[in-house]
Amino acid sequence: QQQVKQSPQSLIVQKGGISIINCAYENTAFDYFPWYQQFPGKGPALLIAIRPDVSEKKEGRFTISFNKSAKQFSLHIMDSQPGDSATYFCAASSFTGTASKLTFGTGTRLQVTL
Amino acid sequence: GAGVSQSPSNKVTEKGKDVELRCDPISGHTALYWYRQSLGQGLEFLIYFQGNSAPDKSGLPSDRFSAERTGGSVSTLTIQRTQQEDSAVYLCASSLQLADKTQYFGPGTRLLVL
Numbered sequence: 001q002q003q004v005k006q007s008p009q010s011l012i013v014q015k016g017g018i019s020i021i022n023c024a025y026e027n028t029a030f031d032y033f034p035w036y037q038q039f040p041g042k043g044p045a046l047l048i049a050i051r052p053d054v055s056e057k058k059e060g061r062f063t064i065s066f067n068k069s070a071k072q073f074s075l076h077i078m079d080s081q082p083g084d085s086a087t088y089f090c091a092a093s094s095f096t097g098t099a100s101k102l103t104f105g106t107g108t109r110l111q112v113t114l
Numbered sequence: 115g116a117g118v119s120q121s122p123s124n125k126v127t128e129k130g131k132d133v134e135l136r137c138d139p140i141s142g143h144t145a146l147y148w149y150r151q152s153l154g155q156g157l158e159f160l161i162y163f164q165g166n167s168a169p170d171k172s173g174l175p176s177d178r179f180s181a182e183r184t185g186g187s188v189s190t191l192t193i194q195r196t197q198q199e200d201s202a203v204y205l206c207a208s209s210l211q212l213a214d215k216t217q218y219f220g221p222g223t224r225l226l227v228l
Contacts, residue, residue, distance in 0.1 A: 004156075006156070032215045034215070034216075036219075041221065042221055042222075043118070043205055043207075043219030043220050043221045043222050044157070044205070044219045045219065046216060046217075046218070049215070049216075089156060089157065091157075093215050095213065096170075099145065099162050099164065099169070099170070099213075100209075100213060100214065100215045101159060101162070102147075102157075102159065102217060103159070104149075104156035104157040104158075105156050106155055106156040107155075107156055
């Protein structure tokens with residue numbers, strides 16, 4: 001059972017454009033929604049995260065939009081650059097009483113062209 | 115250390131052999147997690163440790179998989195009698211404590227079972 005659905009699977013954006021990646025979740029117990037960026041041969045690195053009591057969070061060119069009623073959240077990359085080319089994973093965290101467990105989406109491979 | 119380190123970075127083995135994968139978490143981090151990343155898939159949670167204890171082993175795919183952690187630091191993931199479907203990238207992450215929602219990932223070990 002996939003609890004976090006991510007789309008699209010791949011995305012090609014021109015330099016300077018806006019990249020948008022979407023995720024939807026089912027479990028209302030999730031209370032923290034991070035995005036991870038992964039370059040080839042590297043482990044995922046935390047990019048930006050949001051809690052469900054906030055509808056938007058912006059850090060530089062990266063923005064998370066969160067819609068609690070729709071159980072959806074998205075990552076927007078403004079002014080996309082070739083250096084942003086990577087795989088992006090959304091995730092959702094729930095606290096089980098003993099640990100915070102992350103459930104990941106299947107990833108979006110972003111390519112930013114010149 | 116400066117970050118989570120994993121060894122080996124790559125491992126090629128023959129079907130039926132045992133393999134050991136090692137993870138060194140960030141110094142001072144008490145929580146440690148293992149994930150598996152198969153080609154084109156998201157990250158699949160395997161197991162977590164709080165100190166040397168693993169309260170939840172339900173994510174381990176089969177009884178051929180086991181993990182231990184000693185001294186509250188280094189962890190070893192062991193796969194016995196490897197199968198071709200075990201081929202994947204095995205990622206380790208650590209966090210300051212289990213309730214901490216930010217996990218820091220290592221570069222992973224790429225396992226190929228021939």
